[in-house]
Amino acid sequence: AQRVTQPEKLLSVFKGAPVELKCNYSYSGSPELFWYVQYSRQRLQLLLRHISRESIKGFTADLNKGETSFHLKKPFAQEEDSAMYYCALSVQYRWGGSEKLVFGKGTKLTVNP
Amino acid sequence: DGGITQSPKYLFRKEGQNVTLSCEQNLNHDAMYWYRQDPGQGLRLIYYSQIVNDFQKGDIAEGYSVSREKKESFPLTVTSAQKNPTAFYLCASSPGFRESSGANVLTFGAGSRLTVL
Numbered sequence A: 001a002q003r004v005t006q007p008e009k010l011l012s013v014f015k016g017a018p019v020e021l022k023c024n025y026s027y028s029g030s031p032e033l034f035w036y037v038q039y040s041r042q043r044l045q046l047l048l049r050h051i052s053r054e055s056i057k058g059f060t061a062d063l064n065k066g067e068t069s070f071h072l073k074k075p076f077a078q079e080e081d082s083a084m085y086y087c088a089l090s091v092q093y094r095w096g097g098s099e100k101l102v103f104g105k106g107t108k109l110t111v112n113p
Numbered sequence B: 001d002g003g004i005t006q007s008p009k010y011l012f013r014k015e016g017q018n019v020t021l022s023c024e025q026n027l028n029h030d031a032m033y034w035y036r037q038d039p040g041q042g043l044r045l046i047y048y049s050q051i052v053n054d055f056q057k058g059d060i061a062e063g064y065s066v067s068r069e070k071k072e073s074f075p076l077t078v079t080s081a082q083k084n085p086t087a088f089y090l091c092a093s094s095p096g097f098r099e100s101s102g103a104n105v106l107t108f109g110a111g112s113r114l115t116v117l
Helices: none
Strands: A003-005 A010-014 A020-021 A024-026 A033-038 A045-049 A072-074 A081-090 A098-103 A107-112 B004-007 B010-013 B019-025 B031-038 B043-052 B055-057 B063-068 B074-077 B087-094 B113-117
Touching: A003 A081, A003 A098, A010 A020, A020 A107, A033 B063, A098 B031, A098 B043, B004 B087, B010 B019, B019 B031, B019 B113, B043 B063, B074 B087
Parallel strands: A010 A107, B010 B113
Antiparallel strands: A003 A024, A020 A072, A033 A045, A033 A081, A081 A098, A081 A107, B004 B019, B019 B074, B031 B043, B031 B087, B043 B055, B063 B074, B087 B113
16 A cells, blocks of 8 residues: 655754754655645745755655655755645656655644754 | 645544535646545545546545536535545545646645535
């Protein structure tokens, strides 16, 4: 069965420190992974997806199939990064189309001044 | 202004009553989803629909029902059979499996908070 695990419910760092939010997945198919973010009083929104290989707001995430991980990293955290972060896995139909997204339980990141 | 509109924002229900949450999108997306968000539980999928007049159960469909009679609308009914309905409900949509790019990039609504009294 497909599963996304985010081992940390809460993560607290100081401004300027590096931050890493962990995500591990279990999936028998070819994984497609995402990070979604929910800032206070805002809608849940896409942060980045692994196939884009982008850096968004200084965040990057690399898919490691050997370790079945998709950790989110930022070298220097900012106070405005404080938010709830969700890792998500796209579950595919057998013929390759996307069926649905399965989310982890989320990590609440707090960046202290 | 394209997006997803959920209503009502807050809803109170007495035990034993059914209640329907509205979700409308004007993004011309094929796929729509209902998630339930509880503290410490993340987002759990209730129902989803990849196309009009078709929908599938998600991981926690018991006590819920949906319909997809129109492309832009995907209402969720929380029935009296749902044992713990107090929660925050999120509706989302995506272009759908027929899109080669961004098929599964979800756009979310603002949510509806249901409280059972």
